[in-house]
Amino acid sequence: MHLGLFLLAAGHHAAGWRFPGAESGTENFELITRMAREAEAAKFDMVFFGDRLVTSKDAHPSMITRPDPLVVLSALAVQTRRIGLAATASTTYSDPFTLARSLASIDLLSQGRAAWNIVTTVQDGSGNFSRTLHPESSERYTIAEEFVQVVKGLWRSWDADPYVRDKEAGVYIDAAKLHELNHAGHYFQVKGPLNVTRSSQGEPVLIQAGSSGPGQKLGARHGEVIFTAQQDLAAAREFYGQLKRQVGEAGRDPSQVKVMPGLMPIVARTAAEARDKLATLQSFTDQSKAHHMLSVELDFDLSGADLDAPVPDLPLGDGGFSRRGLLLRIAKEQRLTLRELYHHVASSRGHQVVTGTAEQIADHMQHWVDAGAADGFNIMPACFPSGFEEFAREVVPILQERGQFRRDYAASTLRGHLGLAQPV
Numbered sequence: 001m002h003l004g005l006f007l008l009a010a011g012h013h014a015a016g017w018r019f020p021g022a023e024s025g026t027e028n029f030e031l032i033t034r035m036a037r038e039a040e041a042a043k044f045d046m047v048f049f050g051d052r053l054v055t056s057k058d059a060h061p062s063m064i065t066r067p068d069p070l071v072v073l074s075a076l077a078v079q080t081r082r083i084g085l086a087a088t089a090s091t092t093y094s095d096p097f098t099l100a101r102s103l104a105s106i107d108l109l110s111q112g113r114a115a116w117n118i119v120t121t122v123q124d125g126s127g128n129f130s131r132t133l134h135p136e137s138s139e140r141y142t143i144a145e146e147f148v149q150v151v152k153g154l155w156r157s158w159d160a161d162p163y164v165r166d167k168e169a170g171v172y173i174d175a176a177k178l179h180e181l182n183h184a185g186h187y188f189q190v191k192g193p194l195n196v197t198r199s200s201q202g203e204p205v206l207i208q209a210g211s212s213g214p215g216q217k218l219g220a221r222h223g224e225v226i227f228t229a230q231q232d233l234a235a236a237r238e239f240y241g242q243l244k245r246q247v248g249e250a251g252r253d254p255s256q257v258k259v260m261p262g263l264m265p266i267v268a269r270t271a272a273e274a275r276d277k278l279a280t281l282q283s284f285t286d287q288s289k290a291h292h293m294l295s296v297e298l299d300f301d302l303s304g305a306d307l308d309a310p311v312p313d314l315p316l317g318d319g320g321f322s323r324r325g326l327l328l329r330i331a332k333e334q335r336l337t338l339r340e341l342y343h344h345v346a347s348s349r350g351h352q353v354v355t356g357t358a359e360q361i362a363d364h365m366q367h368w369v370d371a372g373a374a375d376g377f378n379i380m381p382a383c384f385p386s387g388f389e390e391f392a393r394e395v396v397p398i399l400q401e402r403g404q405f406r407r408d409y410a411a412s413t414l415r416g417h418l419g420l421a422q423p424v
Ligand SMILES: Cc1cc2nc3c(=O)[nH]c(=O)nc-3n(C[C@H](O)[C@H](O)[C@H](O)COP(=O)(O)O)c2cc1C
Pocket: 049, 050, 051, 052, 088, 119, 120, 121, 122, 209, 210, 211, 212, 213, 214, 215, 216, 227, 228, 229, 262, 320, 321, 322, 323, 378
């Protein structure tokens, strides 16, 4: 199986930073480096950074401050040697040439270990980007499709090995290996070529993390890794089958797309102790932030709502924002109040939380992979460093022992770790 570390440096649990022994801080670069190296020592495929473009004092503690993930990757590129480095960037609030260039630069700097998590950005960022409006979901995905085509086109500006450097003949570069893009589309006009050459993995790996209908379509056309939030095995299998079918229909090889649901592991010596640990985390959850966090995660204004009333029937929103649908389904199935749903959101934002012994967590992961529900997992520790160290030092060796996970890197690039072909 494939493993990613989703590094949210005040912990994924909104109260993770309050857990005894926890260290925190999205600007605590020493902690981030230490955790990336821990993931590398455990032979993880990649370390992954999310991003949001607007903030608030009431946001999830890991999301109040957010250093630019591309800048963080540049630093990690020289602090690590083998692990893949993935960052989120928005197709709604970026410029394709600038982003293609930054990612290609990180890919070179890291010697073929970069990945881009393509997101369309649910939260309205217009106020920070001199825009007058935030496009609705379906248009965001139309923009994203063209954006990704431009980025891929730019990355293919150069054939491999364009440098000649013939001092005698005075030939520095083979001009035949340079191609203009000349993209003239609806949203973007980009001439190219890109002024950065290809890395040892060809170009960065493309990750896609939206699960609505248009999100899956974009993922099926371009995604090489699909991040998703799945609560239960049946829903995860259905998503997996549906996604791989769409990959086939898009004319691509389904084995070249890796589906990695998020998973928050709570490891302890006994199952009861693990449940207690989760209860301790829940007891630290700040109730005063419930309205804000629910409004953000459901993308619906819930300020003033009665937290102890049942979760209201909300519309699915423009184009079907998938996280809202997922959380509403959990609420319906478990007949939750808004406060109870808030505890779900505060712990893992809709991702599965698995409590148990290291053995039990390894069993769970193996079961999902064997059942055709996942190709691996994006690990979301509740807190750092212990929440990750316990997983890396106790669960990973069991998976290695069982032959479910590599004991050492067999490749030097992220494409190599993931078993992905190099784009021609
Ligand atoms: C593991 C994971 C991580 C994500 N990280 C981000 C992120 O950092 N920033 C962001 O804007 N969206 C992120 N997303 C994607 C949003 O949740 C996505 O835009 C949202 O699901 C809306 O798209 P959809 O309606 O197509 O699902 C992430 C999704 C997953 C599953």
